[in-house]
Structure formats: structure tokens, C-alpha cells
Amino acid sequence: MSKIFISCALPYANGPCHLGHLRSTYLPADIYARYNRMIGNDVLMVCASDEHGTPIAVKADNENIKPIEVSKRYHDMIADDIKSMNISLDNFTRTTDERHYDIAQNFFLDLYNKGYIYKKDITQLFCENCNKFLPDRYVEGICPVCGSEARGDHCEKCGRVLDPTELEDPKCLTCGSTPVIKDSYQYFFKLSEFQDVVENYIDNNINLPPNVRNYAKNWLKEGLNDWVLTRDMDWGIPVPLDEALGKVIYVWGEAFLGYISSASQWSDETGIKWEDYWNDYVVHFIGKDIIYHHSIFWPALLSAYGCKMPDNIYAGEFLSLEGQKMSTSKNWVVWISDFVDQFDPDLLRFYLTINAPLNKDTDFSWKDFQRRNNDGLADVIGNFLHRTFTFTHKFFDGKIPEYKGPSDEDMEFEKLIRELPDKVGEFITDYEFRDGLLEIFRVCKLGNKYFNDQEPWKAVKENPQKAANTLYLSNQLAKTLAIVLKPYIPTKADAIAEIINIDIPEKWDEAIVPLPAGHEINKAKPLFKKIDDDVIDAQIAKLNETLKITEEKEDENMSDIITIDDFDKVEIKIGQIKEAEKIEKSDKLLKLQVDIGDEVRQIVAGLAKFYDPEELIDRKVAVVVNLKPAKLFGTLSEGMILATGESGALLTPDECEIGERIQ
Template identity: 30%
Template sequence: MAGSEKGSYYITTPIYYVNDKPHIGHAYTTLACDVLARFKRLDGYDVKFLTGTDEHGQKVEASAEKAGIDPQTFTDQVSQNFRDLTDVCNYSNDDFIRTTEDRHKKACQKLWQVLEDKGFIYLGSYAGWYAVRDEAFYTETELTKNADGKRIAPTGAEVEWVEEPSYFFKLSAFEDKLLALYENDPSFVGPNSRRNEVISFVKGGLRDLSVSRTTFKWGVQVPGNNDHIMYVWLDALTNYLTAVGYPDESAIEYQNFWPADLHMVGKDILRFHAIYWPAFLMAADLPLPKRIFAHGWWTNEGQKISKSIGNVIDPLALIDEYGLDQVRYFMMREVPFGKDGDYSKQAMISRMNGDLANDIGNLAQRVLSMVFKNCEGKIPEHGDFTDADKELLDSVNALHEKLRNDFDKQSFHRGLESVWNVISAANKYVDEQAPWGLKKTDLARMGTVLYVLAESIRQIAILLQPVMPESMEKMLNQLSLPVDVRKFSDLKTPLPTGVEIDKPQGVFPRYVEEGGA
């Protein structure tokens, strides 16, 4: 798009199913997308960041009936909960899509028509096992039995036998094409463990996919046959196209942003995104997304999260207790992204008091306090840099490229680890250079040391904006850095000297439990 330095970048969350309120899994996926979207914007890209809600299907119809209201009223209420979460968590999404919008129904029906016209959809009848909770069909070999002897899906959802007329999509025709896609583009599905699962599933053989239902009415009607409602996953996946203007392929947003650069999903819905979705797009002769990444699940203090146990983690409650940026940092740093991870209160407090309060918070507070107190409240002039100065500055200067490489692989934890290695080196440099002692012996050298540290803090704070935007804004404000020079392209322009700063305030207070010392 005109005005962007490096082109466009389109990133999506899955659209969240509106049969319940948001939980930590929803917050986690959207946060990862938000961090990457903010990073790309600061790195010079024109970004479109999409999230939204999936509002059709048998499960929603049943939930609305249970609540005693019509499905549209029900989805209006629950979808708002997800909108509210984006505000509370400071997500920077550019669009919020709902599958009940007219623009989406139009896109779904057009895609269906294209698939049908090209001979990839045909009418038949379906008989098999269906999980309402998953909105997914399963083969007999995928099922196990629970303690009550009832058949259950691999997800634990109960299944029911369904027999009804159905349209089918010729998924079986895409087995070889999909395998060639995974082979020719190893980065199409990440991480590698999930890619291997997808390849294994496809190699096991693909059957044609039932893509319509007749036993309920809450969904997008099949063009030309109002007795049929589109299968919720064909409906839901199309949202990524809807949001960029499809079916108008000449639309500016479609031209600029399709194909998507990254679909971020939870591992439980990878099959739909890495198998069904590219097959639908291949059949319609539409470009494929560039990458699909599946992250893991959270447990709570070592236990699987479940409503029946009552240990569901409410992201809003976490933010209330610990602070927004503290929670954002913890979720991106604590777990290797892509793997399952455990939430524990002790781990949260450890990150807050260790990484945030002690490491970066203490570094900024003591350095800027010394500048304010000993340099007439101004960023000091500097002399020639020593080897020790250059070593720290070189490690700071290398961070941008390291972060870019790690974030492009969705390896957020590794990128943050690199930043904290440099923060640790900066704290060590403070102790070794002892600027408080230089005040009495070598004022010029003290100025240089404090300049090197202030410059390091500037670059670190700029780079951490995607993860902790509000806190880093405070830190950059304390350096009196103008708002218009906080992009990554500004990293190479050194901190100007002689600029006045205010007396610094702590950005990351220590967390003390009630009743604690």
C-alpha cells in the first residue's frame, strides 16, 4: 500500500466461537497476533490485523435456545464480550469481523458458487459421527469411548450419529496437491511438530467433506437450495477473504493484503486451516496464505483447564490483579510459543519481580535517576567509547535483527530472551563502570557511561513496544524521546544529548501479595 516502506502484512486470529465468554486461550492467540502486528508496523509495514467472532452453527443455535433468546440477540451479546476483550488487552486490530454480517454471507455464497461451478461440490447424503461441540465430523477409527461407554472424539467431545442429505466438497481430489504444498514450502505449517501431524493425517487418506447441514437453520444458506445451511467451517474460514473485500478481487484491500501472511490458530483447529482451507482455495483458484502457525494450550498450576473443574483462567481477572503489560509480557515470555505451557501464580510473580521490576525496571530507574541528579537533568555529552562501551552498544544494535528473525518464526520467547540477555549485560556494565564513583574522579567518563546506558535503554524500550506498549511509552517519555522517532527505522539515530528529562518514576513496581512483606 502507498506509504508503507516494506509492503503489506496481513495477520489473522481465528474467529472465536460465541457459545461462551473469552478465556485465556483467546487472549493468548490474539496477543501473539497483536505483538507481531505492532512489530511489523514499527518495522515499516502496512499491516492489517484481523480478529472477530464465528457466530453460526448448531452449537450456537442450541446455546441461544438454552438462554431463551433468538440466535442473533445471543450472538450480539456474546460477540460484544470479545470486542470488550480487545479493548481491555490493548489489542491493535484493524478490523473485527462477525460471520453474521452481510458482507460475510455475500463472500461465503460467492465462494460456494465458485466451488460448485468448478465441479468441486456435489449433492449426496451423509451418514457418520458428528461432534456438535467441535462442529466437526469424525471417522470411526478416530473415536474412543468414555467411562459411560459413549463414543467421543479425540478432543473429548461426545459425538452423535447423523444421517441427512448433504453437499460434499471433493477434498479427496487434493491429497497429492496438499502433500506437494507441504513438501515444497516447509514453512507453510509451523511449528514442525504440527506440520508433521498434518502430513501424517493427509497421507492417511482424505475423504470428501460434508459441507452442508439440514437439521438446523442458523447459518449461511446454500445458494440455490435454502434447505441446506453451509457447514460452519466453510463459512468460518471464508472470513479471512471477506475482511479484505472478497468477492471483489479488484478491491484495494484484496489487492494489497491477500494472500494472508499468517493465520495464527490453536492446535485444536489446525486441521481445518492447514488441510481444508488450502484445499478450498486451490479449488477456487485463489492464492494460498503464506503460513499457518498453531500454538499450544495452557494448563493451570499443572492441571488441564476445564469448566467442570472450575479452573478456567479469566484474562480480565489476571489483568486486574497483575497489570496489563505484566500479563502481556508473561504470556509471551514464559512458554516457548507453539508448545503447551503452564500458568502458575508463582511463575507470574517471578517474571514481574525478576524480569520486569529488578531487571529492566531497576536499570531504567537507577540510570535515569543518576542522569537527572548528576547531569543537570539532561542527557549527557559523551566522549570516545571504550571497548566496554562498544561491546554493550554492539549487543544492543544487534537486537533488532535478532527480534525480527525470531518473531518471523513466531519464536517470541526466544526474541525476548535475547533482549533480557542484553538487559542483564547492561546491569552488569553499570556495576562494573560504577558511574556514582566516577562523579568524584572523572566527570567526562561518567557522562559517557550514562550516555551509553541511556542509549541502550532507548533502543530496548523501542524494541519492546510491541509486547508492552503502555510501559514502554512511559519509559520513552522519561527519556524525552519525541513520539515521532520511536519506530524501528529510528533505532540507528542515536539519542540526542542535552535534552532535558524529568525526574524518573518507576515503571514496573514490585508485586507484593496481600499480607506479604
């Protein structure tokens, strides 16, 4: 018997769960955990809500409440979502628990005392209006790589990881003002020292799936840089050093430890050591958007601490919706709570598993969901079970008939039934969950063919033993289905077991133990119903309506639509650049002296990547002159030069007079 430590990626507590969360993480983890428990392995499956970080703090600021109120609200929603989908976690806790704080701070101190964490002077964006340094998510601006709107930590369009000081035209997310750059300090983890360790882990760990290995190797090619491990904010786990007032551990520096703190809490409640599971076999189930965190940062942190690294990291690919990327902001999403209000959760578990392999992106379509349910669950599995149970009651008083003198067809079908559990188990062991479910369907389809070919409704009169053998074997497959379907659709599997009149199966090897002749089964009940067109049409209409409402609200609130009166407030004059020089320590900014007719203004412009200072002398430019002065890299800027964002091309009104206003 093996001990297996299974973790699900921590759901971020700033919203409830949608179908994408379930498909990539919780469902595959649950299938794997349920199967391993059934074959006798000792499984510990844990998770926690991830409650720190700037998005929660920003949401709390917007709602004028405390961050803990936001995280508590969504923790409860997430817990309900996970429970509603029958995810068999052994423990689900929170990263705001005292136990997690203790573990995270002790972990930080251990690495600090070993010399793997060090203090470093840096420059950071500072909002003078809010009087605070701005962590990454508190800043928005323009990506310096692709020119798209970006957050302070990364650009969603090009995927570039960013430092807030790299953003062009940065704005404080709280007040909208332009921040300045100030000297500060943070604590860094010596990630660069673990390049060889992580490379060895990636190259030699035979368990890692290709998508995780390839993603990590691409990151490693560029070489690992030291990683900032702290932030300036109130919301989070305080850095446990007297000198570090007002600093918290970066959420990705402590969220991983939610696996450990959840397991530790479970140990307190059960008296069983969680370490025994970790030291045997560890597998993390995550989404592909956090592969590099788990395959690079986490192994390096564990190595520094002196702890075993995970044996496997299984990353589910993305789920789109009706051919489009899911968007919670546009309400282009199906929430788990909404789904279970209308449908049995096992239908979703089934569809998300059979729709595509976990290592490929796939799409949720309401019409395809209906088709898979009606043509698969109802017509294949449901039809086979219903006929088996109905004819057993009709011809044999609901009792398993005797099996005698089997034909070649009987023995061939019997062999399929005996082999099914091992084949499905092998697929699940190899994390090929869809293939295991497809194998079940393959045998069920053959079961329907066998039933049709044997024609027990005729044979019961012409050849009673043939009918008896048919119903005997069909009931054996029904029992096998009650067991092999348990990891996938546990509620429906239990319902099958109830009709067969056996205890709820907990052991996988029970699948090959035949029901004895004379065993009495219960009357058939409808297990898998077809979904009508109007039900699905209503879901599609609801989805499109919520998107329409959201887009209409966005149109009403579009900040880029202004009136002529708004435009009149912007004063743009023609200026001429008289002096230009680079700003020390900046590779983007130039300090310009610009004649605007009645005075000379000093303006800081992000043109250094596009022009040498000498090229700009005497160039005429368009200048916004009534912009609030701001400091960039400690240099006063009293206006804005108009230029394109991507190429840096200046608007050059050569035929205009200096000081002339653009109307």
C-alpha cells in the same frame, strides 16, 4: 516494502476470552504485526467473531433466546477483551454481517458450479420428539472407539472425529430422547480430489513450522475423504440453492471466509484493496486444536476456488493452568477481563511470551507469574531504567551528558546496544518471539552489570567523564528499549519513551539513532512494580474457590446418583435369546428376539462387533423391559440388553429362571 495479510483465528462467540486464547493466537499475531509495521511493511491484521454453529444454537435453546442474542453478547465481550490487551487489529467484525453472508454463499455457489460440491443421500439421526434432524453437536452418546462420553462430531478423550450415527446410545441434547436413523441428504465437498494438492502444499511450503507440517502429514497418511459441507438447522448461512431448504453451510465451510469478509469490510472503509495483501504474503495465527482445519480443509477450498493458499500457518500450543488443563465448565480458567481488572495487561503479554516458546505446551502459574514479574521486569529492566533516569537527573540535571574518550568497557556496551534491534528483529521475523524477548533481557542484565562496574556515583567525583559516558550509554539503551519492547509490551514501551522525552516511536530503525548530548529527559516514574505475596495468594484462593463451588454444584446435580426409589423404577428381567440376525447397512446392530417369560420382545442391540448371531442363540441375558420403545435403523426395539460398553461382555445370569425379575 512488503504487504502482509495477518489473521487471528476467529474466536467462537459462546464465551469470553481466557488466557489460552491470548497466548496461542492474538498475542503472537500482535507482536508480529507491530514489528512489521515498525520496519516499514504494510500490514493488514484482521479477525472476526465466529457466530454460527450448533454450540451457540444449543446455548440459545437452553436460555430460551435467539442464537443472535447469544452471539451478540459474547461478540461484545470478546471485542472488549481483545481491546483491553492492546491487540492492534485493523478490523474486527462478525460472521453474522451481511457482507460475510454474501461472500460465503458466493463461495459455495462457485464451488458447486465447478462440480466440487455435490449432493449425496445419507442417513442421519432424527429426533421424533423434537421433529428435526440432529446436527453433530445436538447429539451426545458413547464413543464407539474408546467407550467415553462423546459429542456427535468428535470424542474429546481419544480425539476421534465421529459421525453422529456412529455414537452408541445416542441422545438428543435438547430433549434427552433416543433419536432414530432416517434417510436424508447433504452437500459434500470433494476433498478427496485434493489429496495431491494438499500434500504438495504441506511438503513444499518451507514456511510451515514443524508442528503444523507433522500434524497435517499424519492426517494425510490416512487419505482424505469427501467432507460434508452442510447441516440441517435454522442457525447459520442458508445454502444458496432452491432445493436446499432448511440447510445451512457448515460452520467450518464458512468461518475461514471470516478472514476475507473482515478484510473486505476494511477495504470498504479505507478504499484500499485487501487482495494486494493476500497476494503478497498471508500468515494465519491459530491454536493447535484447529491445525487440520487450516492446513487441509482451507487450502483445499482455496485451491478449488482458484485462490492463493496461505504462505504460513503458525499454531500456538496449549496453555494449562496451575498444572491442570483449563476447563471453562469447571471455572478452572483465568478470564482476560478478570486479569485486567487487577493487573496491567502488559504484565500478561510479557509473561505469556517469556514463559515458553509458542510451539510448546506451557503452564500459567500465579506464583511463576509473580516471580517472572518481580525478578525480570522489576529487578532487571525496571531497576536499570530507574537508576539510569535517577542518576541522570542527580548528576547531570536531567540532560544527556557528552560522550568522550570511551573505554573498552564503554565500546563493548555500545556495540551491544547497536546490535540489539537487529537481533530482536531477526527473532521476530522467524516467529521466535520468546527468543527476542530473552535477548532484550540478556542485554539489560549486561546493562545492570556495566552500570555496577562503572560505579557512576563514585566516578562523578573521581572521574566525571567516566560517569558521563556511563549515563550517556545507559540512556541510549533506555531509548533502544522503548523501541524494541514496543511489539511486546506497548504501553510500558510508550511510558519509557515519555520519560526519555521522545515521540512515541513508530519506526524500528529509530532504535540506533542516539539521543544527542544536552537532550533533556523527564523525571523517573515507577514503571515496573513488584507484586506482593498477598495479591498472588488472593488470586490462587479465588481460583480454587470457584473450582470448589463449581464441583459442589456438579455434585448436587449429578445425574448418575439415584435413590433406591429411582432404581425400583427400572424393571430388569432375565431373558433368553431365541433368534438373532444382522441389521442391513449396520455393522454394529443385531436384531434379537428375546423370551422374557410372559412374552417375546424384539430388541436391537449393539453387539455385532462382539458376537456372531449364531453365538447368541439360547444365551440368557439381563433385559431392561420397561424402557420406552425406539427405532434404530428403522427397526423397533422394545428393551435393552445389559452388556459392558468396551468389550460387549453380556451379563449372563445362567442360574436364573426366564422372566425372573432382578430386585
